[in-house]
Amino acid sequence: xxxxxxxxxxxxxxxxxxxxxxxxxxxxxxxxxxxxxxxxxxxxxxxxxxxxxxxxxxxxxxxxxxxxxxxxxxxxxxxxxxxxxxxxxxxxxxxxxxxxxxxxxxxxxxxxxx
Amino acid sequence: xxxxxxxxxxxxxxxxxxxxxxxxxxxxxxxxxxxxxxxxxxxxxxxxxxxxxxxxxxxxxxxxxxxxxxxxxxxxxxxxxxxxxxxxxxxxxxxxxxxxxxxxxxxxxxxxxx
Numbered sequence: 001x002x003x004x005x006x007x008x009x010x011x012x013x014x015x016x017x018x019x020x021x022x023x024x025x026x027x028x029x030x031x032x033x034x035x036x037x038x039x040x041x042x043x044x045x046x047x048x049x050x051x052x053x054x055x056x057x058x059x060x061x062x063x064x065x066x067x068x069x070x071x072x073x074x075x076x077x078x079x080x081x082x083x084x085x086x087x088x089x090x091x092x093x094x095x096x097x098x099x100x101x102x103x104x105x106x107x108x109x110x111x112x113x114x
Numbered sequence: 115x116x117x118x119x120x121x122x123x124x125x126x127x128x129x130x131x132x133x134x135x136x137x138x139x140x141x142x143x144x145x146x147x148x149x150x151x152x153x154x155x156x157x158x159x160x161x162x163x164x165x166x167x168x169x170x171x172x173x174x175x176x177x178x179x180x181x182x183x184x185x186x187x188x189x190x191x192x193x194x195x196x197x198x199x200x201x202x203x204x205x206x207x208x209x210x211x212x213x214x215x216x217x218x219x220x221x222x223x224x225x226x227x228x
Binding site: 003004043044058102107 | 118146150214
């Protein structure tokens with residue numbers, strides 16, 4: 001598609017529920033990134049994929065967070081047993097080349113955990 | 115650890131005023147530098163970037179930024195702001211030799227009044 005598409009745009013979960021957030025990057029983009037943006041903060045790096053390989057997951061805050069990109073295109077960020085501190089906007093970005101050069105961001109998925 | 119500091123969290127200017135937003139980073143090696151902008155209701159988008167060469171870089175919509183290596187700074191400037199420049203501005207840094215994680219500052223919210 002023309003841009004990075006994320007779904008759902010808004011998600012409300014009860015504490016303890018599992019959630020899955022989807023990212024559909026620009027077709028042909030090699031790199032895919034997930035960021036977490038808390039209210040009033042800048043985006044914080046979570047994880048990076050080059051094609052289907054997850055090359056960096058150092059930003060994932062706990063083992064409740066898991067991301068995959070099995071065919072090197074669509075990616076899913078899964079959060080298990082959600083906690084209130086997981087409430088944030090989750091941003092996906094992609095770039096044509098490897099590495100964090102010029103990123104195209106999606107609109108984000110706003111997660112609210114009650 | 116690498117960090118990015120944006121000095122002003124909220125800036126209010128009248129139309130036609132000049133703008134300068136500060137950005138400093140802490141990283142000893144070679145870096146790539148970016149300014150991203152998020153207009154109300156829109157995605158994060160790239161405003162300008164510096165990889166190497168002329169330290170004065172020009173971006174879209176009349177913005178420019180100057181990389182001063184000795185000061186670890188990459189300040190954003192615009193000689194005359196418009197109401198349409200109202201947005202959130204984020205400075206971001208990635209190491210040149212391992213550009214996986216793009217590290218963002220906390221952002222500066224700019225309000226331009228008519």
